[in-house]
Amino acid sequence: MSTQPMAERPESFNDLHRALAHNIGQVIQGKPEAIDLVLLGLIAEGHLLVEDVPGVGKTSLAKALARSIDGQYGRIQFTPDLLPSDVVGVNVWNRAAGQFDFRPGPIFANVILADEINRASPKTQSALLEAMAERQVTIDGTTRHLPPPFLVIATQNPIENEGTYPLPESQLDRFLLKVSVGYPDRDSEVQILTTHGDSDPLETLRPVVTVAQVNGLAAAARTVHVAPSLQGYLVDLADATRRHPHVSVGMSPRATLALQRVARARAATRNRAYVTPDDVKALAVPVLAHRLLLSPAARVAQATAASVVAEVLDQVPQPEARPVQTAG
Template sequence: MAGSETGLDQLHTVTADTRRAMTSVIEGKDGVVRTALTVLLAGGHLLIEDVPGVGKTMLAKALARTVDSTVHRIQFTPDLLPSDITGINVFNQDSHSFEFRPGAVFANVVVGDEINRASPKTQSALLEAMEEHQVTVDGRTFALPEPFMVMATQNPFEMEGTYPLPEAQRDRFMARVSMGYPDAEAELRMLASHGSGSPLDALEPVTSTATVSNLIRTVEQLYTAPSLHRYVVDLVTATRESRHLRLGASPRAGLQLLRAARAHAALEGREHVLPDDVQHLVGPVLAHRVILSGEAELAGASADEVLRSIVESVPVPG
């Protein structure tokens, strides 16, 4: 167990430094920062969804800058092409052959700003990259660097000039978070610290890609009891059987819920996963994957409310 303890000790040190750096930029959003770190340690992708001006892009940039890695930002627009993301083969006049020029997705951290402003065809260019960590162009497959994480932002209310993310795309994101408005004290601190310049400029990396890869492997080795596997399956199955949901969670959702629960347990300093870890992440991991039934929509229910009732109804393993 010594190796595991060493891995967890390193995880606590790195995540504490990362959280300190991020909260110096993102005021009053400790819970959102913690969820972002959970997704990073679980090797997933994060969807940040909220109204304009609450710090969605700032959160993505802050997490990206704390890791000494390659970071590419993609501003999604209606005229963005799939080749802008994946890359393209260009004919070299000197060698009389085609050469592959990598697109913006070839980075450790990809910040996709306003992802729902691109066409569905362009959005789909990310599907293979997010699921398999590779890109196929003209029949040739190119591996993406490790670790690889996509952090995308979108505005759920502004509909003009936007294309809703298809279910297949949303299912690739391990978790979705909403920033929400800061409280008055946090907003006052933000005015004081952001008024004379961007605090991002002073943000320095606190860890490396090699360290993050090691921490992801440490999280993967955390013990999960067979009864906990059954609990995750029971929760996912309950979403498919609920009369309040037209579309339940996919098998991928169950797998990512378990991975996120491992990361949450590691952040709590444990070498094993508890049902509490799973319950804590049901909303962020499953809410963006399910679709409410017409009856639930007419009743004014939300996906989070339905999922909370499902969690309360599914027996917790002893």
């Protein structure tokens, strides 16, 4: 199935969102929840960590999003011998000109696929920190800004797999969402055999949105209203994680801001101009679970970060949803 020609791209927020979801869905069958989370990360201007076992479509999901945007795309295949300069770039002496010339790394793009990020050493993983947090890199004392939109989609195998390194907590906190693809259901896997058996759908995938349109989606999401009572609810959730007996390090203010940001994006994709408690609850686990550091007592109780988030959501009273307006 072909995508819309460049000249016929839709313009409204809902049309653009649907076009992106449809385009990615041609490659990733039977995973609307994962596609939805990836698009929310794009619209909320955050970075994505896609973790799952090998072979379930992590890289294909990231590639499909990258190819759906008419912008610059960079791929970094993380390996144990990868150097930080392989990521951000390096200054090379130009003998003829008598000066150093900067050769940018693949980080200088709109969408970056950091494939199997946890197969590189922690030193190389940390090369992404400044870029992800501040959308800039500093090389030999010179700061270079990265073009908007700037989205890192990192894939990783579970840390139990051979040859992997755990990501530092400081870097995990930079990922807006952690997404799990999971195995497809039976019907979807049969469809995969049909669509992927003879050819790769990625080869024929074409962009359906421009860089300017992606920036417009992000700007529209930032205007979504968050009521003071709902902001109080976010702060109460953060406080509850910090006081939870199974948590050593709870939600940071950055995590609270991240949850508000992605909740705004979700409301916008649901054709609402205001955030509801359901938006927050639906996104709490993918936004928060990877940021919490569990205590030794949690391991004894066999608690997980996701179960702690679910418990906090049950314990903290939610405000009543009071819409202020409807999206036009």
